[in-house]
Amino acid sequence: MNNKLLYVFGLLILLASCNQENNQMRLAENAKDAKKKKVIFENIQKGWDFYDEPINEATEETIKTWNELRLFMQELHQKPKKTIGAFQQKSDAIAKKAIALSNNIPEMFNKPQIKSRIQVLITKVRLMDMYIHLDNIPDKKVVQLVGEVNKELATLQRQIDILTEKSKIPVEEGEDEMRRMLLDSARAIPNTPMMPNPSVLPAGTRAIINPNDARVE
Template identity: 45%
Template sequence: MKRSPLLLLLLALVLFSCSDDEKRQAEIARDLKKQEAVFKTVSQAWNFNTGPVNETSSTLFKSWNEWRVLMNEMAQKPKSTIGAFRTKAKTMSAKAGELTNTVPGQFNRPEIKSRVSVLQTKINALNLYINLGDIPDQKVVALIGDINTEIRALQSQMGEIVRRSQIPIEEGEADMLRMLDTARAIPNTPAPEAAPKPMTKEDKMRRRAAMMDLIKK
């Protein structure tokens, strides 16, 4: 039985198309499996320690609105898809950026601002990595741990500032500090020379006698 070349060509195209479909289906299945694995890894690691660690941070949670908003945002864990984690990371990054110019006056110091800056950098990095097409899940996990470390460090440092401010001044220390301040305030200028005393009649006679003795010599 003879087969026309056209029929053979159509058969080859069908077979080739089926082979491509199988490859595409296999690739889709692999991608889905990888995405599921990434989602599981990220979901298990996505736990932020946002609770206050001392009395100071507990007070700040009530009075520092931007800090409270960020902590509440981080405490709400996404559940549905990796896209939900991406959206959450973007929101966290935006909220973290609002901390810089809102640090309460007592803590508006270079060391606290440095801590805030490091925390912002870590959150921004998390946002960057989780929004990549191919998510490096292990880097995401590591960053979550780093962010928790920075949150604790920032709260602890603020607590230390409050603790030091509450240490009572020992007896006599306040007087000593005032004396030091007074001493610093006194200008360091030489004392004026005393005015010469006027010569008495006896001084003049002794001076004249001394001059006569010099002339005789």
């Protein structure tokens, strides 16, 4: 009887020891995970530096009429502070504002070169949003994409500046009228095939004459 009690008592001590050891391992893993997340958060917080101000006067003026671009820049300006979850929410909001850039593009900028720059910018933002929502966040990749978003945004703004400057170039007097005259002349030319000259036809070849054509006496 005593032996059975000793056996049960020893087994309980062993189980308690195992549980304590497991708890210590779990606490150590939690501490390690918390430290890793802290490092990731600090790296992303440090690298989360968007160019949230217009780089030229053309973009500054464009923002006043291009609502989607203005909202996108405002979203970049608001930097999260406390948790990685806040950065994830902000990234999601930036992605939505970026996608909206392809809607309601002002007529002056509704050009292939602007549309292509917007699509590249959207791609970079969505990649950043995807990486920051992974369970194991690659913080270096997220920071790298922040830089790439800045690069594409600057390229877009420079393209806006180019189109704005082109729109300011005055059209020379009479240029529009000349273009219209050339266009009207081109439309007025009848699409009538030329008749072959009998004098240059090969020997033995007769020209086919349309009886409906006017003859010169």
